[in-house]
Amino acid sequence: MINDLLSPPRPAPSPPVFDDPHGHRRRTVTAVGVVVCLLCLCVLAVGVSVLYADPKAPATVPAGAADTTPLR
Template identity: 75%
Template sequence: MINELLHPPRPKPSPPVFDDPRGQRRRIVTTVGVVVCILCLCVLGVGASVLYADPKAPATGGAAEARNTTDTTARR
């Protein structure tokens, strides 16, 4: 009786939550995580490129600017 009090019997170990001996679930979850991360980075990149405006950007239309200029040296 004293041995049972000092060293009680250990309970049986519970079964693992994820029984994945070959690691297939881990590979799937890792792949999905990497794809989601890449998509988020693409969305952030597109959003940053749309929101960014270069203050020294070149003119987009040369003909429209030539028509609106008042410089007389360009007409020679």
């Protein structure tokens, strides 16, 4: 009687949500997460490289106008 009062009965442990004894699902989810992360980093790198503007970049000149003289 005193034991029942001091330590109430514990509920039975719930079964795992996914039965994955060998860890295949965990490895698949990890691999997909790594690929998604790398793709996001690539998209961010491309976005930053497109938005970056070099303040000391040389002026662009049309290719044909480099060796010609003005017509008068």
